[in-house]
Amino acid sequence: ENYDIGGHDHFMHKEIFEQPEAVDRVLRGRIDDRFATVHLGGLNLDAREARAVRRVKILGCGSAYYSGQIGAQLIEELARIPADAEPASEFRYRNPVVDPDTLYIAVSQSGETYDTLAAVQELKRKGAKVLGVVNVVGSAVAREADGGIYLHAGPEVCVVSTKCFTNTAVAFALLALHLGRVRDLSVADGRRILDGLRKLPAQIEEILQQEERVAELAAAYAPARSMMFVGRVRGYPVAREAAQKLKEVSYVHAEAYPASELKHGPLALIEPDVPTVAVVPDDELLEKNRATLEEIKARSGRILAIGHQEQRTADHTLTVPRNEPELDPILLGIPLQLLAYHAAVHLGRDVDKPRNLAKSVTVE
Numbered sequence: 474e475n476y477d478i479g480g481h482d483h484f485m486h487k488e489i490f491e492q493p494e495a496v497d498r499v500l501r502g503r504i505d506d507r508f509a510t511v512h513l514g515g516l517n518l519d520a521r522e523a524r525a526v527r528r529v530k531i532l533g534c535g536s537a538y539y540s541g542q543i544g545a546q547l548i549e550e551l552a553r554i555p556a557d558a559e560p561a562s563e564f565r566y567r568n569p570v571v572d573p574d575t576l577y578i579a580v581s582q583s584g585e586t587y588d589t590l591a592a593v594q595e596l597k598r599k600g601a602k603v604l605g606v607v608n609v610v611g612s613a614v615a616r617e618a619d620g621g622i623y624l625h626a627g628p629e630v631c632v633v634s635t636k637c638f639t640n641t642a643v644a645f646a647l648l649a650l651h652l653g654r655v656r657d658l659s660v661a662d663g664r665r666i667l668d669g670l671r672k673l674p675a676q677i678e679e680i681l682q683q684e685e686r687v688a689e690l691a692a693a694y695a696p697a698r699s700m701m702f703v704g705r706v707r708g709y710p711v712a713r714e715a716a717q718k719l720k721e722v723s724y725v726h727a728e729a730y731p732a733s734e735l736k737h738g739p740l741a742l743i744e745p746d747v748p749t750v751a752v753v754p755d756d757e758l759l760e761k762n763r764a765t766l767e768e769i770k771a772r773s774g775r776i777l778a779i780g781h782q783e784q785r786t787a788d789h790t791l792t793v794p795r796n797e798p799e800l801d802p803i804l805l806g807i808p809l810q811l812l813a814y815h816a817a818v819h820l821g822r823d824v825d826k827p828r829n830l831a832k833s834v835t836v837e
């Protein structure tokens with residue numbers, strides 16, 4: 474198929490800038506203000522079933538896995554159901570215990586990733602309930618799943634995922650809100666999350682206006698020998714996805730760590746040539762994160778912070794608008810997509826088709 478690049482230099486750039494519209498589409502028609510919840514028509518999970526879920530296990534590969542980690546945190550926070558994410562590729566090979574009270578969710582932009590599909594098929598064979606969070610309508614994962622949520626992000630052409638990553642995180646916020654509201658999430662909290670979700674498209678637009686500054690920073694950081702990405706709890710999957718994005722498109726080595734784990738090993742790597750990107754939102758962990766920035770600075774590491782306010786210990790800060798804390802990961806990831814994009818452009822990489830990678834890996 475031939476897709477229109479619409480005046481952009483790369484599809485990755487086009488798709489990053491399509492995000493306000495893409496997020497609008499994943500929300501459209503799904504918000505129910507009367508009951509402060511959402512309607513997810515394709516979910517195929519009635520209220521009684523939703524209340525009976527004891528655990529949630531999210532499966533995906535690459536960026537789909539990292540967005541699943543954001544999803545697991547949202548489900549734990551809003552619905553108070555224990556949830557975690559695991560690479561589908563690992564899950565299918567370790568003879569997993571398939572539990573009837575667990576809701577399994579497979580995440581895949583293409584819906585054709587073989588490892589994810591194989592995990593779904595194994596789960597179905599063992600009688601599990603499996604939902605899909607998928608972009609491509611009618612794809613293999615969508616067909617095999619019992620129900621799910623379509624991302625409605627439109628075609629994603631660049632090999633690395635941007636708008637589908639963001640839309641997956643938003644889709645999980647919708648699912649978490651829905652599960653929360655059939656369980657113990659209050660009307661007031663439901664409204665608070667709905668108001669936050671509605672603000673996202675305009676806030677993403679606002680972040681994208683900082684492109685010029687991000688491009689300058691990308692040029693300054695791209696020559697690094699290696700980069701560390703750190704974040705705590707909500708910031709951690711953001712750091713992981715940002716490191717993945719940088720590796721994929723710019724080939725700059727990057728490593729993501731929970732900020733709390735830095736002192737248990739990777740701090741040894743910090744030196745002027747190995748800068749850190751720190752995800753530092755204004756949440757209850759801000760002081761902890763500031764202490765981490767001090768530790769890095771003490772080892773003369775350069776720091777680029779991403780958060781809601783200027784960080785004095787950091788050499789540079791990129792800010793994103795404030796929203797509800799649970800939704801922070803969605804916005805914090807956006808400047809880091811631009812950072813990876815501009816690092817790759819600066820280094821002259823083949824942005825839309827990075828070496829050794831395929832858009833969907835449909836073989837074993």
Ligand code: G6P
Pocket residue numbers: 534535536537580581582583584585586589632633634830831832833834
């Ligand atoms: C490939 C791509 C990754 C992508 C992963 C999952 O490995 O290189 O960027 O995240 O597949 O793709 P999916 O279509 O299942 O989301």
